[in-house]
Amino acid sequence: MSAPASLPGGAPAIARLRQALAHPWVGGAVGIALLLAVWTAVTVTLDNSSFPTPAQVAASVVRDGWAFYSANLSASLGRAGQGYIWGNLVALAAAALVMLVPRIEEVVTQLGVISNCLPIIAVGPIIMAIFGGRASAIFLSALLVFFTTLVGALLGLKAASASALDLVRAYGGGRWAQIRKVRLMAALPALFTALQVAIPGALLGAIVGEYLGGIDQGIGVALNAAQRQIMPDRVWALSIIAGLISLAGYGLVALVGRLLTPWAKERRS
Template sequence: MREALGHPWIGGTVGIVLLIVVWTIATSLLDSTSFPTPAAVASSVVRDGWGFYWTNLSASLSRAGQGYLWGNLIALFIAGSVLVLPRLEELVTQLGVISNCLPIIAVGPIIMAIFGGTASAVFLAALLVFFTTLVGSLLGMKAATPTALDLVRAYGGGRWTQIRKVRLMAAVPAIVTALQIAIPGALLGAIVGEYLGGIDQGIGVALNAAQRQIMPDRVWALSIIAGLISLAGYGLVALIGRLLTPWAKEVRA
């Protein structure tokens, strides 16, 4: 029994069921119109229909995807420059810390004023992705063991051979983990950017409208669906990572 519950999918399912039970009990005890029951949220999804959700979800996913792509590409490029020029590590680390300390609510309006609403959503998504992938990549590039590097050197391999044969291979598992964690950040950044205005469609726009119209059922439904999409993206990247790095599981074991 313990081994069955230890399986991630079974454990996750049990956790979701328990969460729904606790949610139902809490709504019955509080009896608040702003705290809808799971049944009310499900009814709201059915009532609004596929068209409403697809229109808003597709718009947000497009902006989150663009931010995810650009944020990761820039982070990987900068991390790769550290691999070639190790002296840049301190400067790059400081750059990552600064980007993580920037309040997205304060930066977003500036970007929106310069480039427009859509650009601000993509920029914020990339900003929340950048630090995660940069730090994960830098840590991964330090994962190569001295023994492996010495072995390459003993066989006549130079610095570039060490990078290609050892350091990059050792960094892949950490990079994949960073790409997983970046998925929710990209979607969050896009939604916050949509909250700032200048955009007609998106999860953030729909959430803002539902709050103004005092529709808690729709607010909860949109929030839960956004969370489920982030979870699905996280799981998809994890699956791809397992296929691309089969040796990582053995190393962890």
Template structure:
């Protein structure tokens, strides 16, 4: 009974995630303590202390700038991804072209594309562009898979009742795609943050988490480099969770039903 209860607790996402984070902190602390001083690896508590001491004057202002750029990139990337998926749905012959363009966008190394965009448009636009680039493919693929998830039997029923192609799309396929779209939107959040941070890191602007990372790296401030990475990771995790909660609220029919034995 105890083993079964422990196994069930670990399967729970919240418990499993907490155990994983605790284990990571323990490993991090041990490595920071045992590694030679030539390796710049502060303890997690040193980084947390730096966040606490400089939150309002350093971390929050830079984070606000990054979130602004990531938000715009997230918006434009999702709009482009949903538009591409809709185009594939309406004109199936374009699917191969659209998906190949999506694959190409995903294969482009952002550290190579970024400097070109910086030279052309400036650093702020680069952050938004790279953020949108990392969001686009995820959302497009999720939306296409969602639009295709409707069973043939359901579509046949619509046809049997006199529905046409647009009736199937509007009343069946679009609704059926919503859970998959929310899953894609959730997965795209960390990509949006990453693209914005990398765009800032490449230069051309004077504020943001990426700029702060570059400055801390030049100063060899290990506490601050790791602290900024922690902040970016926590914000990505928070955004991922919030979009997931909205998705669960908006798609109650997609939740697995629980029946008492």
């Protein structure tokens, strides 16, 4: 029996299929459809009330309504946004300070590693006991952002060409002039990549901080309440929506990075 590709029109059809799947959005749509199909098949097979089907999760979103989700999402996004800003600002300031005073690089990187290794579940209650629940959510969000942006900024700032740095030095420019005129531009591609990766971390830190308590509204608060009330469909819905928001933020920062750093397209590929 001959292979399907040897049939009349078989090879062009396969080529067209491969070309269609090469588009990122097509591959993503196919992946999501397969995921939903597997999810539905598993839930129907297990017949477990704590493992809702996609239809039950969607029905839960409709039942809870826009008022429920808008209040909780806006609260979490506000805290995640503040943590994202503070974490990035501190990381960028630390990276610039390393460029100005290279001797402190080891100390700064060690502090970054320590901040990344700290278990947020253990740190959160301490911050909440000292400053309150809202501050703990913002702090944990900034904590999960700091290390990622610090590493990306340091790698980007060091990516500047030696000839360009020598040129600035030849015209009398110091380390600060090198940062402004050369290193900052060279760091943008790596910096935008770090800012992308920091988006999910910022939202995760805010949700964990809310989950610990001391806050009235937020995704973490709603997740905690849904678990206590044994509402698995709402738990799944909140988790999926949080993931979709992180994905949307990741894509938005990636788009901004592509628009502002078109020269780095080949490097990203």
